[in-house]
Amino acid sequence: MPSATSDTLPHPLDPLSTGEIESAIGIVKKAHGDVFFNVVSLHEPRKAEMTKWLEDTASAPRPQRIADIVVIAPGGKVYDGLVDLADGKITKWELLDGLQPIITMEELVAVEHICRKDPKVIEQCEINGIPKEDMHKVYCDPWTIGFDERHGSKIRLQQALMYYRPNVDDCQYQYPLDFCPIYDAEKETIVAIDIPKVRRPLSKAAPINYHPAGVESAGGYRNNIKPINITQPEGVSFTMSGREIEWQNWKFHIGFNYREGIVLNNITFNDKGTVRPIFYRLSLAEMVVPYGNPEHPHQRKHAFDLGEYGAGYMTNSLALGCDCKGSIHYLDAEFPTRAGSVRTIKNAICIHEEDSGILFKHTDFRDESMIVTRARKLVIQQIFTAANYEYSIQWIFHQDGTIQPEIKLTGILNTYAMGPDEDTQGWGTQVYPGVNAHNHQHLFCLRIDPNVDGPNNTVFMADTVPSDAPVGSPENYYGNAFYAKRTKLTTTGEAKTDYNGDTSRTWDICNTSRLHPYSKKPSSYKLVSREVPRLLPKEGSLVWKRAGFARHAVHVTKYDDDQLWPAGRHVPQTSGEPSLGLPEWIGNGQQSIDDTDVVLWHTFGVTHIPAPEDFPVMPVEPITLLLRPRNFFASNPVLDVPPSFCSTPSQVAANGKGVTEAADRMSRLAFGEEKANG
Amino acid sequence: MPSATSDTLPHPLDPLSTGEIESAIGIVKKAHGDVFFNVVSLHEPRKAEMTKWLEDTASAPRPQRIADIVVIAPGGKVYDGLVDLADGKITKWELLDGLQPIITMEELVAVEHICRKDPKVIEQCEINGIPKEDMHKVYCDPWTIGFDERHGSKIRLQQALMYYRPNVDDCQYQYPLDFCPIYDAEKETIVAIDIPKVRRPLSKAAPINYHPAGVESAGGYRNNIKPINITQPEGVSFTMSGREIEWQNWKFHIGFNYREGIVLNNITFNDKGTVRPIFYRLSLAEMVVPYGNPEHPHQRKHAFDLGEYGAGYMTNSLALGCDCKGSIHYLDAEFPTRAGSVRTIKNAICIHEEDSGILFKHTDFRDESMIVTRARKLVIQQIFTAANYEYSIQWIFHQDGTIQPEIKLTGILNTYAMGPDEDTQGWGTQVYPGVNAHNHQHLFCLRIDPNVDGPNNTVFMADTVPSDAPVGSPENYYGNAFYAKRTKLTTTGEAKTDYNGDTSRTWDICNTSRLHPYSKKPSSYKLVSREVPRLLPKEGSLVWKRAGFARHAVHVTKYDDDQLWPAGRHVPQTSGEPSLGLPEWIGNGQQSIDDTDVVLWHTFGVTHIPAPEDFPVMPVEPITLLLRPRNFFASNPVLDVPPSFCSTPSQVAANGKGVTEAADRMSRLAFGEEKANG
């Protein structure tokens, strides 16, 4: 029976265990006294060291367990540190200047309590018609301040987006307040309030709610959805060894950290007995959600949800039969608390299989001889809540070698107050009376560290274009000639490339030393991504400066152990001058990325112009992309998946003798009475 | 218990029944003697008449049942006719000049038999090294000839793409032959053979096969996929009345014809008791698959699979537990045979529900109060085989008002012979030794006849763009301003529009007379489509001339009862001079499409540069797009879907008292032993 087992020693890429976190905290406390722990996380093994170990786990030195530490010491001093867990030693301890580390959930939660008691906030609420005794009905979503040039980066700040929630169970986002307090995290006090020139009174609209009482009062639930049961009576088709999973020729390690959430490492595919490396590391490495309303202070709404809050820190504890159906395996996550204990998020990652429709099918029209084979997929999922929004991040593995990152957006729109006669001027949509949901983009940066048949890879841009030869010319007489034009990206500067929907542009990650025996093309994985809006904040804008990664659909850099996060290691309150992360690493763009260890950074997403259908909670909107093997396998790699049905011409000629009949026996006709004549 | 029932009288949009087809054929035979029946299909009621009846089915006149007839009479004379079935009268009988009707399966099947006996074909096979006695191992895929200027349109022709299949059960496409006979369907003879200047010998490569014997000899089947069972013990959530379906507020009629396959009519949504019209008619109306190899005669490979063969005529008989899993309802299809009898395709359409993951979710980060609701979708599917390729056409309905047409490509690449030292020159890929799979596009044309809150609609093009105001200006100080720029398409000329990935371009089908009470924007359905390559054959090329619909992503026309198929009614052997269908209807482009009954034609698809992974059979490649309600519903229309779990802040404060707990009870942990400590 397949089972989840683990060695006594952690895998070098396993997240720090509770014990390891406690140990690191103890070492730091001993040396530096009481500090606030922002980060205690695995400092990943250096790639060279890790690669050696992977090649020979028996005799190569096992990479050490090292904790990556960020603390805030009294006086708001921020330290970056490293703790060697085996030696119990601090190997690095560095005071940062003008950089603010990630904002933890505990820091976020604190803001609301302070707001409710702050006299200036209470005064503003009274102006909005909320009596002092109703301050417990005032809520705030504490946000990163982004960057506010009036306040700079030295003081640790948050902005408080304010809401009135007359009933504790109401949807929080339907009575926004029009002012915005600024919170000093060190002093734990409100240091300023941004008040708009034109005030917007508190909405008097009737509440709209998605909770049962709200639905019942609006007519009740529909009762016409019959259950669909999904069961795996013989168990799942994957096995786990610690955090390493094997499924349908795939094998990889499932990591998790406070920042990126799920991290997949050492992804290989067993190709008829040969274990072939494909990706060294895959993760969602950063994101930014710029809002498009130019009125002050809305320009500050452009959260870097990963760099400023963390997809790990914000992740949900998932529930069986709610977030997923079927047979599910869960992995937990452990994080430090600010004070230095450990909190566990149960079921932070869910792993399950799904039927995936038809894998392939063909019928010979002559005799109706036929093959049909069903597909299976493996889903590794986390869901995180970023204040109003939820993001479901799915890493979907297909049997044919395709990896499909898929993101589902749901949750609630960020909203702002709207006066009764106000015009949104096109910067937002009134989704409910008095509720203005501003235009915004969700831009995600996927970090792809390829290992396509080895570490030395080259990225090509591929555009399908017509032949240059004109119609009527000998080379293109009928005008139908077209081909895939491949442009090699040889330097980091050249690799700053944008999407082109017209040419169905893709990017091919190639191993140019390994040509396919038939096609003579390099072994490759193709990035196929179609939801690639441009960054809409203009060149030179605050967002453009801070989110360098979002300026292009693709950047490629030479691998560097310390380049994990494309907006920089510490993102809150960066000014963008200089632009941290990718622009800093790329510099003058002269570095060669030809046939070497490279990293591809892909920015994709959606531009969201809100509509009333998105309120008071949004039906899921999915975004997806593919990493597809092309010229990688000798032939179709799923021919050996057993078909549901297969008949050959000779079997058809023999009246069906010998056909393969393995249709799913649990399927039924929808209406039983038809069975007789159906 | 829900069931499939039907009235005695057919719905006016029901396909012709067996009896009706027989009756029409009898009437034609009586008047015109023995002819070949190419088409005997429902002549759909005129919209004005149909609309009146739909508004008052009790007293408005019921639209008559009329058969649309195409026959080929002796001498190759083609007639278009109409038969009034109630009166038993032929109301139209028209001799066509220089037009060839759709090619039926029977016509296709005939070609191979003729080829095998033709001395000139036998001679070419011998040159290729195939002895005369092996002619039963020679196969041909009969294709529409497209248009060949040497042969014109007066003679009914097909081209025969030739293959050698040494073993009857082999994949047919691995030993292509290099010559191409041309078949005269009237004379039933080969009238010419196109022979390339440079000959390509028959490949000597070992066979590669996907049938069980082939897989067994290559190492056998994998045995590590555990079953996933999908069951609906309480039955399905939809009901059928004849061919009208009701599901989750949706109601529509499911038609089917020889040409387009599935046709959905009179699509409405019950919005809290108000039945709101959305689409009058939706179908896949045409497609073209241009190949990109300029060498003669490959320019002829650009099949219009719908107009030249028919998605109905080529449709598969679907099998329970193979093509779909769960509880399935099937609909059959009836078509005439050439000689004038009726053939039935059992299970031509399958209808079923699937679990669709999370519908919406939100967690309050303060107290982890939470709602999570699962989604359901309804899938109406057909699969057709166009010689080598298969296309699964799915019409997916979501609970939130979204309609998602999805096409899955599978089957086998069209292949051509490749010499041992030949260079593909970029026009194709050697996917297996001696097998050149040419570059090609799959371009589909969706016909959208909207009825968004009534017949008078207007189409806008929407682009998300930055504000024109520069960074630092008072209107856009921080540079973050962006909005959806909407351009009204007022004439058919203006409406010829292309895709723009950079601005995430969409097209909004609006009812400008019905403004949303909150957003003040018109009630609309938004076309969101991201796989929209340009037509790669150049302007003025043969394909460009014949496939006018593919020149732009979107065309909009004023509704006309006779404008159903955008490459024209009779497509085979059209020269493109003049371009039939859309270019002809649009003419000088002056016709107003503002606030009137319009039709939107959307061309989308993929450019396919083959790879060895696609051979000898292709793993499914999906293409999808969305028709989304925006500013159509007052608010989120799925709030009344019962949640799997819901807790409110007050319930959390009461230690969970009163929470809604309706998680799927069939879900399980993957590894049982973890349950105790999990």
Ligand SMILES: [Co+2]
């Ligand atoms: Co959004």
Ligand SMILES: [Co+2]
């Ligand atoms: Co293709």
